[in-house]
Amino acid sequence: MNLFSHFRGARLWAATALLPLVLTAADQDLGDINRPGGANLFAKPIPVYITGYSGEVDSVLKNDLFFMGMDSVPEAQANYILSGKFDGSQIEGSLMDKVNKNYLTRQAFRGGNARVQAHTLADTIAVALARGPGIARTKVAFKAKKGQVSEVFISDYDGFNLQQVTQDSTLTVAPCWAGREVLYYTSYKLGNPDIYYHKLTTGERHPIARYLGLNTSAAVSPDGQHVAMILSKSGNPELYVSDLGGGNLRRLTTTPQEESSPCWSPDSREICYTSRASGINRLYRISAEGGAPRQIATIGASNCTEPSWSPDGKLIAFTSQAGSFRVCVVEAKGGEAVVLVEGEDPSWAPNSRAIAFVKRQNGNRVLSLLDGYSKRTKDVARVWESTSQPSWSR
Numbered sequence: 001m002n003l004f005s006h007f008r009g010a011r012l013w014a015a016t017a018l019l020p021l022v023l024t025a026a027d028q029d030l031g032d033i034n035r036p037g038g039a040n041l042f043a044k045p046i047p048v049y050i051t052g053y054s055g056e057v058d059s060v061l062k063n064d065l066f067f068m069g070m071d072s073v074p075e076a077q078a079n080y081i082l083s084g085k086f087d088g089s090q091i092e093g094s095l096m097d098k099v100n101k102n103y104l105t106r107q108a109f110r111g112g113n114a115r116v117q118a119h120t121l122a123d124t125i126a127v128a129l130a131r132g133p134g135i136a137r138t139k140v141a142f143k144a145k146k147g148q149v150s151e152v153f154i155s156d157y158d159g160f161n162l163q164q165v166t167q168d169s170t171l172t173v174a175p176c177w178a179g180r181e182v183l184y185y186t187s188y189k190l191g192n193p194d195i196y197y198h199k200l201t202t203g204e205r206h207p208i209a210r211y212l213g214l215n216t217s218a219a220v221s222p223d224g225q226h227v228a229m230i231l232s233k234s235g236n237p238e239l240y241v242s243d244l245g246g247g248n249l250r251r252l253t254t255t256p257q258e259e260s261s262p263c264w265s266p267d268s269r270e271i272c273y274t275s276r277a278s279g280i281n282r283l284y285r286i287s288a289e290g291g292a293p294r295q296i297a298t299i300g301a302s303n304c305t306e307p308s309w310s311p312d313g314k315l316i317a318f319t320s321q322a323g324s325f326r327v328c329v330v331e332a333k334g335g336e337a338v339v340l341v342e343g344e345d346p347s348w349a350p351n352s353r354a355i356a357f358v359k360r361q362n363g364n365r366v367l368s369l370l371d372g373y374s375k376r377t378k379d380v381a382r383v384w385e386s387t388s389q390p391s392w393s394r
Helices: 003-008 055-067 114-128
Strands: 046-051 070-072 080-086 090-097 103-110 139-146 149-156 172-178 182-187 194-199 205-209 215-220 226-231 238-243 259-264 270-275 282-287 304-309 315-322 324-331 338-342 344-348 354-361 364-371 377-379 386-392
Touching: 046 055, 055 070, 055 114, 055 364, 080 114, 090 114, 103 114, 139 172, 149 172, 149 182, 172 215, 172 386, 182 215, 194 215, 205 215, 205 226, 215 259, 226 259, 238 259, 238 270, 259 304, 270 304, 282 304, 304 344, 315 344, 324 344, 324 354, 338 354, 354 377, 354 386
Parallel strands: 046 070, 046 080, 344 386, 364 386
Antiparallel strands: 080 090, 090 103, 139 149, 139 386, 172 182, 182 194, 194 205, 215 226, 226 238, 259 270, 270 282, 304 315, 315 324, 324 338, 344 354, 354 364, 364 377
């Protein structure tokens, strides 16, 4: 994510209203997404019959399992049966193979509220059916905007348990997770767009990049050792890499055009980013140690920005700004791009199946979730006027 895109729609919404996941009226199954050779990019959902639950617990389970590659279906159509109950203090669940009657898992969970217990059971089911890692207990950080002010918020992946992280009363943008307890983001708190480290458990925060000009788009490597960022300290927005604290800064690109939106390969060896070196926005990859960048072919999609590398390393999601804004995916090595949905700002879930992204509605932006296989989307939270720039925790 780059700072220029922050101004494209930097509308921030405070915690005035929090809505659960809601399937929008326009949402529907738009068919399979296929590779050029015909093989599915995403695995077909596993049909599961869910019985014994009601109310919030039933709804949470079905939402969680949907985004982890399982469809809730009538018993006659199911391959597996998830049965159990919630008695107000404990949730129980047994997953049985419908054909051979074998139990894949039988679990009971206590502690926390009903949602936490349902999320925990859903993650257990996902692992049992080889659709893990579970994502039900993950978080999403994002920017919310109101008027000329934007702040960083976090919530459960489904929009519940909203927390406001910053109160800078200025432009605070581009959040990025570093593990489960630390965020990096850019804030104008001191008058310049500077990159901050922020430990959520203690409130500790300090700047790690305060160079003259633009300091933005921090992206922490999956191994937790380095930060990629965009700095204009040399006069032009270029790609840099540093230690987590901002030390040992190294410049990776040198072009007369701007670079933006870095993201890391899962093995932390390469960085994908956007560059206008060829005249329009294209995707490139470069070794984290430096060297010559390589353009990533995105056949069928142009003006490509905001890449996000899937945790399994196979795909790169990105925004194509050709006419309308569209979230697309392409194989990491490059090739034919596949349009997933109208929208922007994609961020992969840890399971490399679900994607958090942003819809434009009535002049504002709305945070939504996407199932890669079906292309079905569900809107998440509403905070202040507009939400954007999601970052899904790993």
